[in-house]
Amino acid sequence: MRMFSRIEVKKELTLEETKTDKKAYSLKWLKVLLNSKTGTLGLIIVVFMVLMAILANVIAPHDPAQTDVVNRLVPPVWAEGGNPDYILGTDNLGRDILSRIIVGSRVSLLVGISAVFLAGAIGLVLGLISGYYGGFFDRVIMRTVDAFLAIPNILFMLIVLAVIGPSLMTLIFVLGATTWVMYARMVRGETLSIKERDYVRSARAVGAKDIRIISRYILPNIISSFIVIATLNVATTIILESSLSFLGLGIQPPDVSWGLMLSDGREYLATSWWVATFPGVAITITVLGIIFLGDWLRDVLDPKTKTN
Amino acid sequence: MTQVKEKKKTLLKVTGLKKHFPVTKGFIKKETIPLKAVDGIDLEIFEGETLGIVGESGCGKSTTGQMMLGLLPPTEGTVTFEGKDLTSLSKEELRRLRKDLQVIFQDPFSSLNPRMTIEQLIGEPLKIHGVMQGKQLRNEVIRLLKTVGLGEHHLKRHPHEFSGGQRQRIGIARALALKPKIIICDEPVSALDVSIQAQILNLLRKLQKEFKLTYVFIAHGLPAVRHISDRVAVMYLGKVVEVADRDSLFEKPIHPYTEALLSAIPIPDPTKRKEHKLLEGDLPNPSNPPSGCRFHTRCPYAQEVCKMKDPELTEYHEGHKAACHFPLQQ
Numbered sequence: 001m002r003m004f005s006r007i008e009v010k011k012e013l014t015l016e017e018t019k020t021d022k023k024a025y026s027l028k029w030l031k032v033l034l035n036s037k038t039g040t041l042g043l044i045i046v047v048f049m050v051l052m053a054i055l056a057n058v059i060a061p062h063d064p065a066q067t068d069v070v071n072r073l074v075p076p077v078w079a080e081g082g083n084p085d086y087i088l089g090t091d092n093l094g095r096d097i098l099s100r101i102i103v104g105s106r107v108s109l110l111v112g113i114s115a116v117f118l119a120g121a122i123g124l125v126l127g128l129i130s131g132y133y134g135g136f137f138d139r140v141i142m143r144t145v146d147a148f149l150a151i152p153n154i155l156f157m158l159i160v161l162a163v164i165g166p167s168l169m170t171l172i173f174v175l176g177a178t179t180w181v182m183y184a185r186m187v188r189g190e191t192l193s194i195k196e197r198d199y200v201r202s203a204r205a206v207g208a209k210d211i212r213i214i215s216r217y218i219l220p221n222i223i224s225s226f227i228v229i230a231t232l233n234v235a236t237t238i239i240l241e242s243s244l245s246f247l248g249l250g251i252q253p254p255d256v257s258w259g260l261m262l263s264d265g266r267e268y269l270a271t272s273w274w275v276a277t278f279p280g281v282a283i284t285i286t287v288l289g290i291i292f293l294g295d296w297l298r299d300v301l302d303p304k305t306k307t308n
Numbered sequence: 309m310t311q312v313k314e315k316k317k318t319l320l321k322v323t324g325l326k327k328h329f330p331v332t333k334g335f336i337k338k339e340t341i342p343l344k345a346v347d348g349i350d351l352e353i354f355e356g357e358t359l360g361i362v363g364e365s366g367c368g369k370s371t372t373g374q375m376m377l378g379l380l381p382p383t384e385g386t387v388t389f390e391g392k393d394l395t396s397l398s399k400e401e402l403r404r405l406r407k408d409l410q411v412i413f414q415d416p417f418s419s420l421n422p423r424m425t426i427e428q429l430i431g432e433p434l435k436i437h438g439v440m441q442g443k444q445l446r447n448e449v450i451r452l453l454k455t456v457g458l459g460e461h462h463l464k465r466h467p468h469e470f471s472g473g474q475r476q477r478i479g480i481a482r483a484l485a486l487k488p489k490i491i492i493c494d495e496p497v498s499a500l501d502v503s504i505q506a507q508i509l510n511l512l513r514k515l516q517k518e519f520k521l522t523y524v525f526i527a528h529g530l531p532a533v534r535h536i537s538d539r540v541a542v543m544y545l546g547k548v549v550e551v552a553d554r555d556s557l558f559e560k561p562i563h564p565y566t567e568a569l570l571s572a573i574p575i576p577d578p579t580k581r582k583e584h585k586l587l588e589g590d591l592p593n594p595s596n597p598p599s600g601c602r603f604h605t606r607c608p609y610a611q612e613v614c615k616m617k618d619p620e621l622t623e624y625h626e627g628h629k630a631a632c633h634f635p636l637q638q
Contacts, residue, residue, distance in 0.1 A: 198413045198414075198415060198418040198419035199418065199420055199421040199422075201379065201411075201413070202411070202419050202420075202482070203421070204379060205379060205406065205409075206406060206410070206432060206433035206436060206485075206486070207403045207404070207433070207437060208432070209403070209436075212436065216432075217421050220423035221421070221422070301423075303422065303425075303466035303468065304466070
């Protein structure tokens, strides 16, 4: 017993030394980031991709839309028959794959991230309302979710795109409007479980209003799972955009996106693997970077994460 | 105590309180017989006293506590606090009344928001009611921390960095922040180690003296209730079967159920042998309670009349009420 109390005292002292005042707390995110190797890697990847998207026109070695009929389906530079002009080779129309990846990052990142933001925001708000208030709101929202789940996503998107007409904005809107349901379901479920916890009861017992309970007691406790789901969904959304582009209702040439390139390369997969592989690799790396960054964000928001 | 009759002031009064939870079954959600968690309770809590409520798990004591707080609307009956009927108040009026009615929860591990710092947790009630802010608020939080035996250096920490006993102290500080008149302690020590239990009980007593608090102390451990209560109510299956001041209840129980509960307390003396009157069987299903006296299925003294007629809560001595056809000690 005595031994325990001594340890307790010692711990108390060291904790007192590391005074966690406001400044130290605001530095927490950086410390956590530098502590985690994956987090740092994620940040590097995402920053790299974003810079690439911003500076696309400056760094792209070729015009992404310019065809070169003589140099069609040139393999990457290290393979047999490679051309140093086209580092990652060319596609079936002789367009430079590297340039297309660089320029295509704009649309892919923009669509992937904004659609997830849109869907996440809708799903979060509706899920919170549905789970917290229950009753009529819950029934209306959940039946809507069921309806959305019952209609094939692609079909719904095709109809909307065919009516409104494809453009970048409509694409983001349509992707957001169809994928919010899964966030809504997840947020509702989490809210239902958290609103029965004692700390939410205690918030009510001290007289907190609903809006405060939702924003200070429920939201912070579901945000971790939400971030994980959202970051994983960036990948799905980029792929979904490619399916739409493949069906001709997504990105319209001469614009280019990774998804479009992926579907273009599908036909040549057996003979010219590089056409589809490189945009695929770009998607994979970006998504990994975002997931790593999401894990880091989740750790920052969790008070249990140690900073030292 | 002198024989001068002091008129004790009633702070909280509960009359005919019932809570029935609907039980739905099957695909079409047909409502069946409701679960009668609390089935007609009358209690009075006087200013400055501690009323202990004891009973087995599932007897409705926590539900009663929730209704006393106005956190759970009763199916029937009234909760009157300082002359105001909680059931008739609007949401906003009830919210303002929260200053006077506070609660300490059983599980200190789930009753504190894991995402808040201690400063936020304890300052929250004061902020919500706009009592104070800024530097003043911080000083008040530090003062509260010190009253419950914690210190300024705990301000920026999160609940997971504390032990169960410390967390319960934080919960108490949070309940104290608004200077309430009454605190409902919903099994505040059941989740703690025995050595810590005593600390928390003593802290609660100290605070009671200091701030002239009134407690409703819900528990299933009799020793803790004996330690802290002035009066004790024994509940069985959603009803109060006996109410008395502490000593007469522990020394001279009237209801057989109280007797059985008392005999279940172990005596820490191996040379003394005690005749245990252990109850057999489980608590009957509260959605289908036994006819007549609810306790007759497990009562060693039960007779025919007990199956037929529900006994009324009758006063046997000054302030000692029990509901039984065949009271002990008579």
